[in-house]
Amino acid sequence: MNWLNFFDTKITQLRHPFGRGINATIAPDEEKLFNKSYEAFEKHEIIKAYEYFFKSLENYSGEDSNQNIITKLEDGILKFEIYQGSARIIGAVTQKNLYAEAIMIKTADAQVALKRYILERNYQLTYAYYFSDKEYIKLKLYHDNATVSPQKIFFPLREIALNADFDKEYIKTEFPDITLQDTGHLVKLDDGELKIKYGFLHNWIDELDAKILTLPTNDNSGMQSFLYLQLLFKIDYLLVPKCEIYQKISKKVQQYFADETNPTEFKNEELKEYIVKLREMNFEDFSTKFYSSKYTFNPMEKTSHEEISNFITESLMKIRWYKNNRYTQIIPTIYKYISFYILYNYGLNPVSKALVHTLVEIQNPAFFKALDYIPLYDEERGTFAKKAIIAKIEDAITPHLNQYKELEPFGDELNFSSLNELSNSYLLQLKHLNFEEI
Known part of the structure; x- marks a missing residue:
């Protein structure tokens, strides 16, 4: 290959x-x-x-x-x-x-x-x-x-x-007053799908607001950052907005990470203000930000697995810090943040892309169920579709074993005792994947 x-x-x-x-x-x-x-x-x-x-x-x-x-x-x-x-x-x-x-x-x-x-x-x-x-x-x-x-x-x-x-x-x-030309190939999304996405946008914002109320009153800016950024990454990956929403999210995220002069509190406020605007957007306006089309080229440059592995290591260290300091309410958000950050920022090979997507499916069962996918995790019972998860991991890895001789399906190595433990063990397995080619 x-x-x-x-x-x-x-x-x-x-x-x-x-x-x-x-x-x-x-x-x-x-x-x-x-x-x-x-x-x-x-x-x-x-x-x-x-x-x-x-x-x-x-x-x-x-x-x-x-x-x-x-x-x-x-x-x-x-x-x-x-x-x-x-x-x-x-x-x-x-x-x-x-x-x-x-x-x-x-x-x-x-x-x-x-x-x-x-x-x-x-x-x-x-x-x-x-x-x-x-x-x-x-x-x-x-x-x-x-x-x-x-x-x-x-x-x-x-x-x-x-x-x-x-x-x-x-x-x-x-330049919203200018009409784009040669757009006859774009297909409007089904209203039913748009309503599902609009509903989840509001659900996620409500959940964010409720979560912020549970944070400690002092020194919570880092936790707020994880909440705001995770939401924007989630919107980008799961809802896949186009035009204004995509452009604005890209700009807000870029400004957040590039700004080394303003304090985190100021940058959080910028993210919060945009999220408020998303909440205030009516359905008619929202529905104009989506379309279906064909794609030929990946917009992201290829990322080495070493860089992705280093990011996972650094992120898990942050989780340990929050756990050791008993800020456990933010830990599920950080696990989701890690998955969405990898998908947002890195050009993944086919194996890594499929594996990280599977973790996203596990972490966000309600959304995928609404789109008529079989959920991989039951939030009410705290149970997993273990066989399905193991099968999806094998489906991602097995076709590429002729190219990557050191890859091994890792479904049996996962910890299914809770969603946090599953996310942690899954990321550790991702971190140690060996993409040495034959």
């Missing part, structure tokens, strides 16, 4: 997208297609090489293609479409070059502030750049095929797709 397999972020099939990764599986013959593309590029069979390359990026839901990449060969020219969230990239490949573009907005709609933003973006991008014609402002990419390879074309295409998607959502958030 080559480096490209990292962009498969899913193992077991789910009926709903969760988080910012690609909630799909890659083609079973992805590696074979990638190698054929490489060989064709070496022979300078450019069109054939691109056909293999695009097929290697296609992803699936079960056995059905998601049609996230569509190609058509006409008169020696390979035309293609790539879908990435709010963006649709259209282009063409000839023997000599590749051209791709994403339509953003109408040229006549661009305000001065937006034009300034677009000019700044051109300085930030490496391969793609903005331009305008008489009708539209577009993000475009031109690539010479003289010395091309799958690696050389992957990153330019990834850049135009990810940034077209990000900038469309940014424009919709910061």
Whole structure:
């Protein structure tokens, strides 16, 4: 399996997208297609090489293609479409070059502030750049095929797709009066699912407020931080909002961790103010922040397992400190925070992604039950679906044993005596996973 397999972020099939990764599986013959593309590029069979390359990026839901990449060969020219969230990239490949573009907005709609933003973006991008014609402002990419390879074309295409998607959502958030163009591929979420998500948003905020009342009156800023951040990470991963909510959460989280001048109390107040705004959002407004779409590229860079392991170690040390100082009411929140933080901040390989998601399913049974999944934990009785949990762990690990020879399913090693003990033992097992490749 080559480096490209990292962009498969899913193992077991789910009926709903969760988080910012690609909630799909890659083609079973992805590696074979990638190698054929490489060989064709070496022979300078450019069109054939691109056909293999695009097929290697296609992803699936079960056995059905998601049609996230569509190609058509006409008169020696390979035309293609790539879908990435709010963006649709259209282009063409000839023997000599590749051209791709994403339509953003109408040229006549661009305000001065937006034009300034677009000019700044051109300085930030490496391969793609903005331009305008008489009708539209577009993000475009031109690539010479003289010395091309799958690696050389992957990153330019990834850049135009990810940034077209990000900038469309940014424009919709910061310039709400401007109408985005070329959005016919976006599908509105079912009202029933939206109502479930809206209801859980309010339930979670109510639970947060109730939990804060139980905190000690002195020196509780650290515990409040865990509560606020865990909620924002939970909203991002489980509800998967788009546009304004996604943009605002990203900005609040980034500001919290980047701000080294203001005290924690001040930063908590900033998070609290935004959570209050989320509570005040009516359902009609809330429902406009969601849509379903296809995705081709993972927005997060690959993270080493060592970095994830170090984060788990540091986080468990904090839990021990709170436990030793008898602040036990915050410990369940921190365990959930750890899971959501890993999924929010790190580019996980398929095994780690599936395993951390399973822990999230265990820790948040009511939400998954509402979406018609069989819950893995009974909160009232404090009991676990032990066989199902062990099976899900095996499903995540077993398909990759040919690649990672030191991996072993660890379901039988877990402590099922309580949710805290399960979370602790599960994270310890994650920490010690060995991803040494054969």
